[in-house]
Structure formats: C-alpha cells, structure tokens
Amino acid sequence: MYDLCVLQKRLHLKEEAWRLHFSEFGRGVCMYRTSRTRDLVLKGIPDSLRAELWLLFSGAQVQMEVHPGLYSDLLDQALDQDSLAKDEIERDLHRSMPEHKAFQNPTGISALRRVLTAYAQRNPAIGYCQAMNIVTSVLLLYCPEEQAFWLLVALCERLLPDYYNTRKVIQILPRVTPVAQSLGVLSSISLSWFLTLFLSALPFHSATVLIDAFFCDGITVIFQV
Structure with a gap:
C-alpha cells in the first residue's frame, strides 16, 4: 500500500x-519546446499524456489530420487480399507481449492485426517485418488503433526510414559491425535491441521512457543506449 501511494x-x-x-x-x-520540455520527457511521460505527446513529437498528429479516414480505407482495401505480409503478421501476433493482459484476448490481438495489416497495405515496399509487432503492441497500450497506426507510419517512414534491416545498423555503427559479424551476433543484436527499440532488452518502464525520448529527440537516442 505504501509503495502504491508513493507511485x-x-x-x-x-x-x-x-x-x-x-x-x-x-x-x-x-507548444514551444524548450530544454525544460526535454527534462520532463527524460523523467518519463505520464501514461495519461503519452499518446498526446508521442503524436505531437513524432509529427503523427498532423499526418492523421491531413489524411482523415485513410486508416479505415487501407483496412477495407486489405480485407479480401491475400499476401505474404498477412501470413507473417498472423505468425507473430501471439508472440507480441504475450505476458501482457492486453494481448491475452481477441480484442487486443485483433487491434494489433489491423494496425499491422493497414501499414503493410500502405507501404508494400516494407510490408511487415519481424519486430514491428513488438513496437506496435506498445503503441497500442497507450493509443487507440488509428493513432498507433500513424505513429508506426512516422516511425518507419520519417523517424527511422529503412530501419527494419541490418544494413541500417551497418551504416550507423561501422566500427561495431565488423566485431559483431565476426562473433556471429549481428542478427541477434539488431533484432533484439535496435529493431524493437530496446523494448525486448530493457525492463518495460525503462524501455517506455526510452521511447518517450526517441519520439522527442529522434534516432540519436537509440544509438546512445
């Protein structure tokens, strides 16, 4: 009880x-962003404000307002289509934060399926890549579906373009990559750490604070961990 009161x-x-x-x-x-804004972000954004501030910092709020109804349209377009991306999404749905109660029921799994399917329909060049399910699961913990979709768009297309492949790690970490390759760990590092934005490598609270900082400051945060 004491710990709960403190929290x-x-x-x-x-x-x-x-x-x-x-x-x-x-x-x-x-909102005018100052050094004080960043200080507040680094302390962890309150759950009640995460969706609002993630959308603001990422630019997803503007994109959502510029393209009203696009999320629903993409889902309608994908409804009767078969694709490799759909098969891959189905395979990974139940691996997405299975320990969290939000994804232990059909409602949470269906929401995750829709967001990932809509993004694959929007951007077939990327489609679906492993680890996107983990990131999207966390977005859905704090945001309604459409907001989570536009955050995923911002992440994949503006904040981290071409991020979901090991070549991005090679480009950004040229001195680390040869060592990782020689040890045979590049794949596990890039997937478990970078591709999930450290959500699979850090305690959940620490990882969400990292996501706060990422949406505020961009990719440099990820490669400073």
Missing part, C-alpha cells in the same frame, strides 16, 4: 509539472 504521488507530480509546462509554453502543435 501515485510521483505520477501526480509528473502530471502537475506537465500542466505547468502547458500553461507556460502552450499545448499541442503550438
């Missing part, structure tokens, strides 16, 4: 700090 107090203080920030620097797309 609730800390959460309240975080929410109050953001409320004061909004009152001073604005909210939404008109």
Whole structure:
C-alpha cells in the first residue's frame, strides 16, 4: 500500500509539472519546446499524456489530420487480399507481449492485426517485418488503433526510414559491425535491441521512457543506449 501511494504521488507530480509546462509554453502543435520540455520527457511521460505527446513529437498528429479516414480505407482495401505480409503478421501476433493482459484476448490481438495489416497495405515496399509487432503492441497500450497506426507510419517512414534491416545498423555503427559479424551476433543484436527499440532488452518502464525520448529527440537516442 505504501509503495502504491508513493507511485501515485510521483505520477501526480509528473502530471502537475506537465500542466505547468502547458500553461507556460502552450499545448499541442503550438507548444514551444524548450530544454525544460526535454527534462520532463527524460523523467518519463505520464501514461495519461503519452499518446498526446508521442503524436505531437513524432509529427503523427498532423499526418492523421491531413489524411482523415485513410486508416479505415487501407483496412477495407486489405480485407479480401491475400499476401505474404498477412501470413507473417498472423505468425507473430501471439508472440507480441504475450505476458501482457492486453494481448491475452481477441480484442487486443485483433487491434494489433489491423494496425499491422493497414501499414503493410500502405507501404508494400516494407510490408511487415519481424519486430514491428513488438513496437506496435506498445503503441497500442497507450493509443487507440488509428493513432498507433500513424505513429508506426512516422516511425518507419520519417523517424527511422529503412530501419527494419541490418544494413541500417551497418551504416550507423561501422566500427561495431565488423566485431559483431565476426562473433556471429549481428542478427541477434539488431533484432533484439535496435529493431524493437530496446523494448525486448530493457525492463518495460525503462524501455517506455526510452521511447518517450526517441519520439522527442529522434534516432540519436537509440544509438546512445
């Protein structure tokens, strides 16, 4: 009970700090970002504000507003189509955070299927890649489906273009890559660490704070871990 009270107090203080920030620097797309914004992000965004701030920092909010209804249209287009991406998505659905109650029921699994299917329909050049299911699962813990979809779009197409292959690791970490290749661990490192944005390598709370910082500061955060 004591620990719960302490956690609730800390959460309240975080929410109050953001409320004061909004009152001073604005909210939404008109918010003025300062060093104080980043300090608050690095302390961990409160769950109640994660969806709003992830959408804002990533630019996904603007894209969603510019393309109303696109998510539903993509799902309709994919409905009667068979594809390799669909088969791969089905294979990985039940491997996506199976320990979390949100994905221990048909509702959560169906939402994950729809978001991944819509993205594969939007961008067949990428389609579906292993590890996207883990990232999308976490997005769905904090966001409704359409918002999670646009965050995935922002991640794959603007924040981390061409990220879901080992070549990106080779380009960014040229000195580390030869060593990793010689040890035969490049695949496991790139998949478990980088492709899941460390969600599979860090404790969940630490990983979500890393995602907060990633949406705020971009790819440099991932390669500083």
